[in-house]
Amino acid sequence: GAGVSQSPSNKVTEKGKDVELRCDPISGHTALYWYRQSLGQGLEFLIYFQGNSAPDKSGLPSDRFSAERTGGSVSTLTIQRTQQEDSAVYLCASSLTKGEKLFFGSGTQLSVL
Amino acid sequence: QQQVKQSPQSLIVQKGGISIINCAYENTAFDYFPWYQQFPGKGPALLIAIRPDVSEKKEGRFTISFNKSAKQFSLHIMDSQPGDSATYFCAARGTSGTYKYIFGTGTRLKVLA
Numbered sequence: 377g378a379g380v381s382q383s384p385s386n387k388v389t390e391k392g393k394d395v396e397l398r399c400d401p402i403s404g405h406t407a408l409y410w411y412r413q414s415l416g417q418g419l420e421f422l423i424y425f426q427g428n429s430a431p432d433k434s435g436l437p438s439d440r441f442s443a444e445r446t447g448g449s450v451s452t453l454t455i456q457r458t459q460q461e462d463s464a465v466y467l468c469a470s471s472l473t474k475g476e477k478l479f480f481g482s483g484t485q486l487s488v489l
Numbered sequence: 490q491q492q493v494k495q496s497p498q499s500l501i502v503q504k505g506g507i508s509i510i511n512c513a514y515e516n517t518a519f520d521y522f523p524w525y526q527q528f529p530g531k532g533p534a535l536l537i538a539i540r541p542d543v544s545e546k547k548e549g550r551f552t553i554s555f556n557k558s559a560k561q562f563s564l565h566i567m568d569s570q571p572g573d574s575a576t577y578f579c580a581a582r583g584t585s586g587t588y589k590y591i592f593g594t595g596t597r598l599k600v601l602a
Contacts, residue, residue, distance in 0.1 A: 380532070407588065418495070418578060418594035419533070432589050467532055476521060476582075478590065480532025 378402075380481035382468050388487045389458055397453040397484045401470030408451050409478065410443060413465040422466075425451060426473075458488045492516050493581050495593025502600050508566040510596045512579035515560065519581035524553065524564050525592075527576045536577070537564070569600045 381400040389395050401408050410422040421435040425445045436442070440459075445451040455462055465485050469478040495512045502508045512522075523538035539546045539553040539562065546553045552565040566573055579593040 409590070411592075419580075419590075419592040421589055421591065424589055426588075434589075469532070476538070477523075477535050478525075478533075480525075480534065482530065482532050 380468055380470050380479050382466075382481035382484050384484060385482065386485045386487075388489065390489055391460060392457055394454065394456045395458055395486065397455075397466050397468075397486070399451045399453070399468030399470075399481060401449060401451070401468070402479055403449075404472070405470035405479070406448060406473050407471045408445060409469045409471075410451070410453050411467045411469065413467055413483070415464075419467065422453070455486075458486075460488050462486060463488045492591045493579060493593045495579050495596060497596060498594070499597045500599070502569045502598065504569065504571060504600055504602055506569050506600075508564075508569045508573065508598055508600070510564045510577055510579070510598070511561065512563065512593050513559075513561045514581050514591075516581070516583075516591075517560070518584045519591075520584045521582040522553070522555065522562050523580050523582075523590075524551075525578045525580060527578065527595075533578055566598075569598075571600045571602045574598055574600050 383398045408425040411419040423443050424432040427448045440456045443453045465483040467483045469480045493514050524536045525533035526536045527533040537548050537551045550567045555562040576595045576597050578595050580590045583589045
């Protein structure tokens with residue numbers, strides 16, 4: 377596609393359930409980032425991939441959060457045993473190797489009831 | 490620990506006026522300073538960016554001023570238009586090899602017609 381695609385665009389789940397959020401980066405972009413945007417807050421860094429490896433996962437809030445990237449392309453962010461404080465917009469961005477211009481997707485709005 | 494501080498949180502400007510948003514950073518290990526513009530329901534999009542070896546960069550109505558010694562940079566929007574109404578984020582990219590971006594908390598700009 378022409379841009380970064382994220383799915384689903386909206387996800388409502390019950391507390392304690394697991395969720396998977398998907399990101400399809402722009403073809404050829406080796407760098408991929410996940411950010412979290414809470415209401416009225418800035419963008420909180422979660423994890424960065426270069427190819428399939430994650431040299432920086434320092435932003436993952438707890439061990440309930442994990443992410444993987446396969447084939448140097450699609451990435452999945454998994455949140456286990458969701459909590460209400462996990463409610464936020466999860467944004468994915470991709471860029472060419474050295475990441476000077478980030479291209480963001482429109483995000484997944486996660487609501488944990 | 491917040492490494493990029495952004496102000497103001499919100500800003501209202503008359504059409505044709507100048508909008509000024511400020512950011513300050515704490516860590517000297519940053520090598521690239523972009524500004525992103527975000528409209529409701531969309532992901533942020535790169536607006537303009539600067540490297541620390543220059544003090545100013547202008548693109549159309551948008552100018553970044555950079556003060557390396559003070560660790561501050563600002564976005565100036567000249568002749569502000571209602572279409573500029575959006576949330577603006579400053580960011581700084583790390584040089585530690587992870588190319589992680591730290592974002593400010595955002596400024597919600599409203600330009601009155």
